[in-house]
Amino acid sequence: MNPEERYLSAIKDAQALVQQLAQGPRKTATLSPEVAEMLAGLSVAAGETTAVPSASPAPATAPPGANTSLRDLAEIVRGCQQCSLHETRTQTVFGVGNENADLVFVGEAPGADEDAQGEPFVGKAGQLLTDIITKGMKMRREDVYICNVLKCRPPNNRNPNPAEMSCCEPYLIQQLAQIKPKVICALGGVAAKCLLQTEDGVGRLRGQWHNYQGIPLRVTYHPAYLLRTPSDKGKTWADIQEVMKVLSGEISPQI
Ligand code: SF4
CATH class of the missing domain: 3.40.470.10 (Uracil-DNA glycosylase-like domain)
Structure with missing residues (x-):
């Protein structure tokens, strides 16, 4: 697997995990802003980067960071x-x-x-x-x-x-x-x-x-x-x- 294929594979796994969480008892998946943006904007189709539907119903904006006072x-x-x-x-x-x-x-x-x-x-x-x-x-x-x-x-x-x-x-x-x-x-x-x-x-x-x-x-x-x-x-x-x-x-x- 070349680096690009490994990257796309990781994205695919992450998307599957988010969708799994979103179907769980909490009905939501909490993501950092960076990960939410990355997952919402990438497709796993090899060699292309296109928009995919986000794993709703994740919050519209990401939660605050762990050190927020x-x-x-x-x-x-x-x-x-x-x-x-x-x-x-x-x-x-x-x-x-x-x-x-x-x-x-x-x-x-x-x-x-x-x-x-x-x-x-x-x-x-x-x-x-x-x-x-x-x-x-x-x-x-x-x-x-x-x-x-x-x-x-x-x-x-x-x-x-x-x-x-x-x-x-x-x-x-x-x-x-x-x-x-x-x-x-x-x-x-x-x-x-x-x-x-x-x-x-x-x-x-x-x-x-x-x-x-x-x-x-x-x-x-x-x-x-x-x-x-x-x-x-x-x-x-x-x-x-x-x-x-x-x-x-x-x-x-x-x-
Ligand atoms: S603080 Fe935000 S998420 Fe909580 S009840 Fe009010 S609008 Fe809804």
């Missing part, structure tokens, strides 16, 4: 138009709290209050989360980091659809990679499904430790659910107590 990432998110939610948002809701936090809470998506104020968990559900942090955990809200899977509000607070989650997920991944918390607490099914790539619900996932990129992850109910179902508050408190044990060093989950 949270501040720069928030700026990128502020201008993001990768899914249709940008058309109806008042503003993006990136995240709030200590950028070196040991604990990150991940919720679902901004609601009306969050969309208006630009901060996650500020409505009634947010007050409950604040109570859990301050009254239950005896921590300050600003000691932890709080964010959502989606950075823009879905109209009428409907559930995020898979395409929206795929588009927005790289921002969450980048946030967690930058913060490197000791523990992650997924609030509700949407966050759990996104972070653990599972279809199981909260009832099945809670009560045990999970592994997110080597970080212990606990799943518990979303505060909005607890407002509707106060009888499950005790289960969430049990989950939070486990989180506190990791934060204090009392336990080190085998994940």
Whole structure:
């Protein structure tokens, strides 16, 4: 195989891999700008270089680099138009709290209050989360980091659809990679499904430790659910107590 044939063979393999990823459970393939451009612009037909359809539904623009700071990432998110939610948002809701936090809470998506104020968990559900942090955990809200899977509000607070989650997920991944918390607490099914790539619900996932990129992850109910179902508050408190044990060093989950 001459160098040109080897190059075309590598391109062919890469294209096949991207298409395979795009058909997987995430329905998307995350590429660097350079690779995305290269794959979109090259054909594997020997001796010719012509345009081929890209392996959709990859994001329209490549995700930020691994070393993008949270501040720069928030700026990128502020201008993001990768899914249709940008058309109806008042503003993006990136995240709030200590950028070196040991604990990150991940919720679902901004609601009306969050969309208006630009901060996650500020409505009634947010007050409950604040109570859990301050009254239950005896921590300050600003000691932890709080964010959502989606950075823009879905109209009428409907559930995020898979395409929206795929588009927005790289921002969450980048946030967690930058913060490197000791523990992650997924609030509700949407966050759990996104972070653990599972279809199981909260009832099945809670009560045990999970592994997110080597970080212990606990799943518990979303505060909005607890407002509707106060009888499950005790289960969430049990989950939070486990989180506190990791934060204090009392336990080190085998994940
Ligand atoms: S929800 Fe996420 S991907 Fe969609 S426009 Fe907002 S920031 Fe971009």
